[in-house]
Amino acid sequence: MRRILVIRLSSIGDIVHALPAVAALGESFPEAEIFWAVEKRYAEILEGNRFVRRVLELDTLGWRSRWTSLRTADEAVRSLVRLRGLHADVAVDFQGLLKSAALAGISGAPLRAGFEERWLREPAAAAFYTERVPAHGRGHAVEENLALVERLGARPVPRCRWQFPLPCSPEAEHRVDEGLAALGARKFMVINPGGGWTSKRWPPERYAELVRDLEDEDGYRVLLTGSPAEEPMIHGILEQAKTGRAAYFPSTLVEFMALVRRARLWVGGDTGPLHLAAALGTPIVAIYGPTNPARNGPFQASDITLRSGGPEDRADRRTHWHAGEARRPTHLEGVTVGAVRAAIRQRLAAADGD
Numbered sequence: 001m002r003r004i005l006v007i008r009l010s011s012i013g014d015i016v017h018a019l020p021a022v023a024a025l026g027e028s029f030p031e032a033e034i035f036w037a038v039e040k041r042y043a044e045i046l047e048g049n050r051f052v053r054r055v056l057e058l059d060t061l062g063w064r065s066r067w068t069s070l071r072t073a074d075e076a077v078r079s080l081v082r083l084r085g086l087h088a089d090v091a092v093d094f095q096g097l098l099k100s101a102a103l104a105g106i107s108g109a110p111l112r113a114g115f116e117e118r119w120l121r122e123p124a125a126a127a128f129y130t131e132r133v134p135a136h137g138r139g140h141a142v143e144e145n146l147a148l149v150e151r152l153g154a155r156p157v158p159r160c161r162w163q164f165p166l167p168c169s170p171e172a173e174h175r176v177d178e179g180l181a182a183l184g185a186r187k188f189m190v191i192n193p194g195g196g197w198t199s200k201r202w203p204p205e206r207y208a209e210l211v212r213d214l215e216d217e218d219g220y221r222v223l224l225t226g227s228p229a230e231e232p233m234i235h236g237i238l239e240q241a242k243t244g245r246a247a248y249f250p251s252t253l254v255e256f257m258a259l260v261r262r263a264r265l266w267v268g269g270d271t272g273p274l275h276l277a278a279a280l281g282t283p284i285v286a287i288y289g290p291t292n293p294a295r296n297g298p299f300q301a302s303d304i305t306l307r308s309g310g311p312e313d314r315a316d317r318r319t320h321w322h323a324g325e326a327r328r329p330t331h332l333e334g335v336t337v338g339a340v341r342a343a344i345r346q347r348l349a350a351a352d353g354d
Contacts, residue, residue, distance in 0.1 A: 001029055001152070005088035005107050006036040006052075007100045009060060011196070012253075012272025013296070014141070015045050016164065016279050018094045021145035021154070023163035025092075026051030028154040035086050037103060044253055047167040056083060060099055083107050090152065093129070094145055101125035113148055141295055159299065164279035168261075169254050176251070176258040183247055185221040189214075189344070190249075190260060190277075192268035193237060194230040200270045202287045202340075203331040204233055208240035210267075210337050214344070215243045220264070222246040225256060225273065265348055267340070269332070270296055278303070283351040285343045289332030302350045304343045308334035 004025055008018040015038065026034055033053040036046055040057035049055075056079070063076045083106060091109035093100050096119070104112040105128040117126035119135040126132055133151045135144040146157055157163075180188070191211065195201040214222050222245055224234045234248050251259055257276055260266060266277040267285045270293070277284055277298075284303040286293065293305040 001032050001089050003086060003088045003090070004029070004032050004034045005083075005086060005091040005104070005109060006034060006094070007091060007103055008094040009037065009039045009058065009100055010042055010095075012042060012045065013270075013275035014095070015042055016166075016272075016275040017141040018145050019049075019164045019166075019279070020142050020157060020162040021092075021094070021149045022049075023051050023165065024146060024154040024157050025149050025152070028149075035088065037083065044167065047169075047254075049165045049167075051165065054086075056086070058103075080106055092148060092152070093125070094148065096120040096122065096125055098122045098125050101128035104128055111152075113152055115144070115148065119144075139294065140297075140299055142299070144295075162299075166257055166276070166279060167254055169258070172252065172254040172258045176255055176262070179249060180259075180262070183221060183223075183249075185223060185247075187219055188221040188223050188263060189217075189265035189267060189348075190223050190225055190263045190282075192225050192266065192271065192273045193233065194226040194273075195269045195271040198330065199290050199332060200288075201331050202269055202335065203333075204237050205240065206335075206337050206340075208237045210340055211237060211241040211246045212243055213337065213341055215245045217344075220245075223249040223259070223263075225249055225251060225259070264351060265344065267344065274298065283347050285340065285347050287332070287335050287340065289334075302347070304347050306335045306339055306343055308332045 006022055008015050034051055035054045035056055036052045037056045037058055038046060040059050043055050043057045046052055046055045058079050083103060088107050088109040090111045091104035091107045093104045093114040096115050101114060111131060112129045113131040114126060114129040116132045116134045117123040120126060131151060133148050142162060150156055193204060193207045211222055226234050238246055238248060249259060260277045260280050260282050263282055266282045268274055269287045270291045274286060284298040286298055286305040288297060288305055288307040293307060297305050
């Protein structure tokens with residue numbers, strides 16, 4: 001294989017979970033050139049990745065929402081021409097959607113690998129693959145992705161040797177150090193209360209109670225993080241908590257990674273920031289609801305996952321059905337503040353003992 005096209009367009013956690021598989025490709029085929037097609041909003045996760053020769057930034061969401069614009073149509077066509085111009089020998093689709101599988105087909109790669117139809121969110125995507133790999137029984141999402149590249153000849157990689165080449169910007173490191181110094185946060189934990197789906201989020205009022213309870217935690221500052229869209233929720237949590245030991249720490253994605261590298265603990269739900277924290281080796285207390293932590297959760301043995309009871313399936317959990325009608329999901333319930341508080345103490349004690 002001379003040229004390998006990797007397709008994992010989004011989102012943060014899924015891109016992170018594909019990193020060890022791409023590293024395995026790079027180490028197993030050191031002479032190959034690896035290209036990665038990704039949504040432009042997530043491209044910075046791949047900056048400086050030593051296994052990736054070139055990052056092809058796409059804007060498929062923008063194309064779909066603005067397709068009537070001639071400028072958008074021209075941008076899409078030029079991107080697809082660049083994709084075709086890579087002359088890839090192999091295309092590996094980690095995403096398993098019709099659009100990602102179609103990109104594999106458009107690339108012209110004679111060998112196109114993806115998961116078997118029954119493991120795909122959009123089963124019709126399998127029609128674009130020449131090699132279909134089962135995902136069942138592999139465990140974590142990282143292991144499923146590794147199975148895909150092992151079928152192509154990549155060497156097996158044990159969990160203790162998973163590689164997550166994430167960017168480390170000196171400028172971002174400096175800005176984070178300045179922000180921490182201004183807050184006097186020499187010893188701190190990060191709480192990330194947001195998430196893509198409401199059903200994966202712990203209620204904001206419980207985060208507020210937790211933040212208030214952490215005020216007496218042996219000198220720790222509590223820093224809340226989130227996307228710009230989550231700022232109102234974060235400020236609401238801080239207002240309810242009424243403690244001077246907690247603060248909002250706004251950051252870019254690369255700055256967030258710099259912050260988490262310095263944190264003694266990360267607390268939150270199944271969201272992109274959790275998977276970044278896991279990849280960076282930060283101790284974690286995770287709060288899970290409808291998603292399966294065995295597949296999508298932190299993978300260090302000493303990390304702690306608390307899970308709310310409730311149905312789990314492979315369907316889209318952004319909505320739930322009742323009496324034939326789709327309704328917006330509620331926040332996950334069933335995990336108490338006391339349980340999270342106890343898990344934090346336990347995980348900090350384990351981290352201090354390492």
